[in-house]
Every structure is written in structure tokens, then in C-alpha cells.
Amino acid sequence: MDIQQYIAADQELLLNMNGSQSLFWDGFMWVATSTIVWVPVAAMLLYIIIKNNKIQEALLTIVMIALVITLADQIASGFCKPFFARFRPTQDPNIMYMVDIVNGYRGGRFGFISSHAANTFAISVFLSLLIKRKSLTFMLLFWAMLNSYSRIYLGVHYPGDILFGTIEGCLTGYLIYLLYKFIQKKFFYKPRCISNQYTASGYLISDINLFYVILLSTYFFIIIAGIIVTHTLNL
Numbered sequence: 001m002d003i004q005q006y007i008a009a010d011q012e013l014l015l016n017m018n019g020s021q022s023l024f025w026d027g028f029m030w031v032a033t034s035t036i037v038w039v040p041v042a043a044m045l046l047y048i049i050i051k052n053n054k055i056q057e058a059l060l061t062i063v064m065i066a067l068v069i070t071l072a073d074q075i076a077s078g079f080c081k082p083f084f085a086r087f088r089p090t091q092d093p094n095i096m097y098m099v100d101i102v103n104g105y106r107g108g109r110f111g112f113i114s115s116h117a118a119n120t121f122a123i124s125v126f127l128s129l130l131i132k133r134k135s136l137t138f139m140l141l142f143w144a145m146l147n148s149y150s151r152i153y154l155g156v157h158y159p160g161d162i163l164f165g166t167i168e169g170c171l172t173g174y175l176i177y178l179l180y181k182f183i184q185k186k187f188f189y190k191p192r193c194i195s196n197q198y199t200a201s202g203y204l205i206s207d208i209n210l211f212y213v214i215l216l217s218t219y220f221f222i223i224i225a226g227i228i229v230t231h232t233l234n235l
Contacts, residue, residue: 007014010160014089018155021102023154026102026233033116033150037222041143044214045127048220052203057188064180065126072122072172076115076165086112090155099155103233107156114157115222116170120144125173132200133208137213144169 020026031037049065050058088111089099094108122142148166151157157165197205 010158023230027230028129029153031108031225048207048229068176072118080113081110084112114161114165117148117162118169120147121169186190
């Protein structure tokens with residue numbers, strides 16, 4: 001498949017996945033794609049990291065998380081978007097008027113690769129490796145996939161933008177985790193926990209369960225907020 005065939009297939013896939021005839025899903029995706037709605041989830045993760053680590057190791061973890069987000073975002077938005085200069089679907093003259101949009105939102109000019117996908121998958125991979133809890137890994141990856149799909153639904157990213165953003169994010173999260181483990185082993189001693197009260201990396205399972213409550217409560221809030229804002233959207 002040459003590049004033109006890839007582009008044509010990506011455009012066709014986008015048009016099949018973009019939007020819907022459902023006002024509910026328009027509202028839901030509009031709220032879900034927002035960064036601010038996930039602040040309570042981020043705050044809960046910060047609380048868990050501080051509570052379950054000594055202050056120096058907690059600070060290291062927070063710095064590594066900041067590095068994960070910064071690096072993933074800068075590779076996607078600072079380098080790839082201006083370098084490849086691929087129009088978003090909503091900005092592409094060839095299909096922009098065929099794309100379903102919500103509330104008049106078209107995003108910036110370029111979209112390859114998706115910073116939403118890069119950022120969410122980077123942080124999901126890093127935290128999954130950090131905390132080592134299968135159910136948490138599932139919840140984080142679902143969160144990343146929801147955020148990524150919302151960008152296709154809203155028409156501001158092609159599936160290819162999401163795919164390569166996901167790959168970049170996963171690699172970034174994994175590599176920064178390796179850096180974190182190197183620093184941790186060199187400067188901190190942390191014995192492996194063998195207990196049904198802790199994850200393998202020493203995080204209280206009760207704290208992880210509390211995180212699930214906050215995350216599921218956020219999904220519920222998005223559903224309610226989506227229903228409410230549906231009546232105010234410019235469709």
C-alpha cells in the first residue's frame with residue numbers, strides 16, 4: 001500500500017467512525033474529551049503516590065510523570081504536527097465538509113500525530129508499570145482509548161493520527177519507566193511486597209480501589225453532564 005492508498009483508507013475509516021445520529025453521544029464525547037473533567041482522577045492518583053511512597057520517592061515519581069506528559073506532548077505537538085503538516089479532517093479541504101462536528105469545534109490546523117492519544121497512553125503505560133495491578137491497567141487503557149476515540153468521533157483526528165499517537169505514547173511511557181527504575185534502584189531501596197493488601201510494587205490495594213471509585217464517578221458525571229450540555233451544543 002503506497003502513501004496515497006493509506007491516506008484514502010484512513011479518510012474512509014474516519015468517515016465511518018466519525019460522529020453519530022445520537023445527541024447523547026455528541027454530548028458525552030464533548031465532555032469526555034475535555035481535560036478539566038479528569039482533574040479529580042489526576043488528584044486521586046497524586047494522593048495515592050504521595051501516600052504510598054516516602055517523600056523523596058514520591059517527588060521522583062511526580063517528576064517522572066511530568067516528564068512522561070511533557071515528552072509525549074512535545075513529540076506529538078511540538079515536532080510531529082509541524083513536521084508532517086497533515087491537516088486534521090475538519091481542516092482538510094478534501095473532506096472537511098463531510099465530517100460531522102460538534103459545537104462548531106474544528107481544532108487546530110494539523111493533527112498528525114494525536115497528542116491526546118500520545119499523552120493518555122503514555123501516562124497509562126507508565127502508571128500501569130509503576131503500580132502493577134492488572135485491573136488498574138485495564139481501567140487506564142480503557143480511559144486512554146475513550147479519550148482517543150473521542151477525537152475521531154469529534155472529527156479532529158484520523159484513525160491514523162490516533163494509531164501513531166498511541167504507539168508514540170506507549171513507547172514514551174515505557175522508556176520513562178525504565179529511566180525511573182534505573183534511578184529508583186540507584187538511589188532508593190524498596191523491597192518487593194508479598195501481601196494481599198498491596199500490589200507487587202507496594203501500593204495499597206484499598207487506595208487503588210478508591211481510585212476506581214473516583215474514576216467510575218467521573219464516568220457517571222460525564223454521562224450526566226453530557227445529557228445536560230446536549231441542549232446547549234451548536235450541532
